[in-house]
Amino acid sequence: MSRQYLIRRLLLVIPAMLGISVLLYTVLALAPGDPFSELAANPAVPPEVAQALRTKFGLDDPVWIRYWRWLIAMLHGEWGFSFQSRMDVDRLIMQRLPTTLIVIGAAQLLAILVALPVGVLAGTRPYSIFDQIANTLAFVGFSLPTFFTGLLLILVFSIQLDWLPFVYRADIDATGWRFYWEHIKQSIMPVMVLGLFQGASLVRYVRSSVLDVVRLDYVTTARAKGIGERKVISRHVVRNALIPVVTLVALQMPIVFGGAIVTEQIFRVPGIGSLLISAMLANDTPVIMAVTFVFSCLVVLCNLIADVLYAWLDPRIAFR
Amino acid sequence: MPGSTPASLSADAPTSVGAPLVAAPAAGAAAPAVPRKRQRFSPWQEAWRRFRRHRLAVASAVVLLLMVAAIAIGPLLWTVPINEIDFASKLEGPSWAHPLGTDDLGQDVLARVLYGGRISLAVGLAAMFVAIFVGVLVGAVAGMSSGRLDALLMWLADLFLSLPQLPLLLLVIYLFRDSLKAVFGPEGGIFVMIVIVIGGLRWMPSARLVRAQFLSIREKEFVEAARALGASKVRQVVQHILPNALGPVIVAATIDVAAAIIAESTLSFLGLGFPPDIPTWGRLLADAKDYLDIAPHWALASGVAIFLTVLSINFIGDGLRDALDPRRVI
Helix, strand or coil: CCHHHHHHHHHHHHHHHHHHHHHHHHHHHHCCCCCCHHHHHCCCCCHHHHHHHHHHCCCCCCHHHHHHHHHHHHHCCCCCEECCCCEEHHHHHHHHHHHHHHHHHHHHHHHHHHHHHHHHHHHHCCCCHHHHHHHHHHHHHHHCCHHHHHHHHHHHHHHHCCCCCCCCCCCCCCCHHHHHHHHHHHHHHHHHHHHHHHHHHHHHHHHHHHHHHHCCHHHHHHHHCCCCHHHHHHHHHHHHHHHHHHHHHHHCHHHHHHHHHHHHHHHCCCCHHHHHHHHHHCCCHHHHHHHHHHHHHHHHHHHHHHHHHHHHHCHHHHHC | CHHHCHHHHHHCHHHHCCHHHHHHHHHHHHCCCCCCCCCCCCHHHHHHHHHHHCHHHHHHHHHHHHHHHHHHHHHHHCCCCCCCCCHHHCCCCCCCCCCCCECCCCCEHHHHHHHHHHHHHHHHHHHHHHHHHHHHHHHHHHHHCCCHHHHHHHHHHHHHHCCCHHHHHHHHHHHHHHHHHHHHCHHHHHHHHHHHHHHHCCCHHHHHHHHHHHHHHCCCHHHHHHHHCCCCHHHHHHHHHHHHHHHHHHHHHHHHHHHHHHHHHHHHHCCCCCCCCCCCHHHHHHHHHHHCCCCHHHHHHHHHHHHHHHHHHHHHHHHHHHHHCCCCCC
């Protein structure tokens, strides 16, 4: 991969981030409601004082100046103060972010582990019984909304069978193996919900990608040389079929984050998704803005990683 | 349009597959002289024939029609009010008086599910129209005006695609909830906002689709001919390009309905959709989740309703793709 492509791609992140920040700030600026409305309504505060405070915090400045100030503050890491949790927003998010990333990462891993073999098998035997069953199950999988799957799993595994806990606890008082076992046990259901939802849509992408590649001439050549079918599939077909899948995984990331919010809410996983919901129910605007911004950054980051990976896997991309 | 075809086609279903091949040369030879009854397939008949081959899609269409009928007519037949509180019979399982049981206030779950279905489907359809309208508009403008405007619009589409939808949806609703409520009333305001926001965040795929279609179709000979005859740009688009780009758009629209229903249910489930006293499917599920151990029927009723609707819409979309967009592989 050429260094030039890498630099060009890295530079493209800047307009994307700026665009997203402008969009978020526009939404915030267009929104009705004034942080000083309570102050203005309070008869004990004279209007001159309220006006002086407004001028001091620059609330009457034109919108682009306010945007610029907000952007500089965000870049400096001054993300505001959470009224609900009584701590700085950046610390709050840093506390919660690892949990979310672990859950999403594990779910993606599960999705890939499920989708790869199923998709490849279905793609190499199109319209067979296996393909039809896999296809139908995939449809069921991504038609089941995550909040319903979560409740179903709780109903079966926590209430009927009583195998798994349905509330995620951060304060497990155990050590050594038990500690890890408890953590794994309580992560199983959130990861399953997200992973199977993801895996279901991934199966179809892998399948169609394999179908595209299997028809190519070089696969016929490989077979004609007498290479075994298993080796043709694993060495020649799958490797090339997976290249477009990388991009599709990245394009799915916004949906994954949406699913993560729901899943964290159901299982009470202390990640940034549940933080967002609780902040909304408590009118904690700085936290809401920050979490939305973090989610956007993560999506842009995933797109960047996918593009770089894509160019590394398929060098033709860098020479467009 | 496709609605008029089934009666004529189902009568000669077995012959319809091979018939055009056989009929074509005969008709070509004797067409001017003998007005023989020959197989002629309009594009919509052809689409219907292909759609019918997708058995799951046909079954889904039946299921969806039944559900729509139940939601539309059901509340007229099942006249139990949705908000009649009866603590004597709370959290009861299914019985003759309450076929789907009751909730924690003793309200009838069946009546609430039927009512919620109206909202879910209305939101899904309306949001789809918003998304498709914006998408077709942006895609058509981008596809017809190559150059800077095209690049800008596609950059915008990419930007919107890389936005995390649910957090943004939640953010907008959180910020604008109160003022819209003041303008349109509690139900109407939320409905308008949810439809606009869900639709406004889903126009990108159809915009890209329409643009790609436009780029290829506008170079075709028949458009060139129209151009040579002096057709204005608007006429080229409306008369010649758009009708030929419609197939994939219909498929995308179907999928959009399902996505919008899921999005609305997710919002309601998270407690940020319609006001709490309006029983949408997502809200029912959210209320039911705390009683999962003693009244699972409550959660299952609304959950299965969402699932069946979304699943059948997705299958219909798949069937429509086979029918209208045969080149696509997925």
